[in-house]
């Protein structure tokens with residue numbers, strides 16, 4: 738299939754080795770940040786933080802979180818141009834949601850007189866996914882994966898290489914970036930940059946996906 742979207746998605750792949758000398762331009766980083774921000778989420782909750790590790794100091798802190806496990810991902814911490822920590826709010830509250838409804842009104846998306854309808858009505862979705870302790874991290878984490886999918890596609894279009902990493906030490910990241918996370922939880926990260934020619938064994942391999950009829954049913 739020659740559609741440009743299919744070409745982008747066939748071209749993107751999980752990079753296994755980065756060229757430490759190549760950096761993503763500031764202009765492209767701004768596009769990536771906006772694309773993250775524009776990701777969709779249930780009831781427009783946006784229960785996320787994206788922490789972009791750009792400085793050598795921040796990258797080294799991330800590098801050190803691999804001391805106990807998932808060392809196969811560790812080189813990306815310092816060799817990739819940037820890494821994005823995807824974090825979710827494990828206790829998303831009505832106070833948090835108010836900020837969203839405020840933005841709905843100030844942006845002109847929602848008429849002011851419908852403020853309470855949206856706040857109380859849509860928040861029902863959150864309540865359905867919240868336990869007795871106020872934990873709704875399964876639901877908020879699911880939202881951050883939508884942002885991951887969105888940014889993988891964006892990066893494919895931009896020709897920027899990437900590595901999604903669930904192979905990270907969430908506990909150590911929580912300690913190392915405690916201040917920046919501010920109560921949010923990071924369970925996965927995304928290294929981004931440019932691959933190292935001849936040393937990235939995943940580059941150029943064919944896509945290995947299940948047959949379309951196994952995964953898509955048309956009725």
Ligand SMILES: Cc1cc2nc3c(=O)[nH]c(=O)nc-3n(C[C@H](O)[C@H](O)[C@H](O)COP(=O)(O)O)c2cc1C
Pocket residue numbers: 749750751810900901902903904905925939944
């Ligand atoms: C949520 C998620 C977590 C992943 N975690 C890792 C990881 O820790 N390390 C790694 O090298 N690849 C990781 N991958 C890459 C997958 O193995 C890869 O996306 C899959 O094999 C499909 O290959 P492709 O991305 O090259 O198309 C992850 C992918 C996703 C979507």
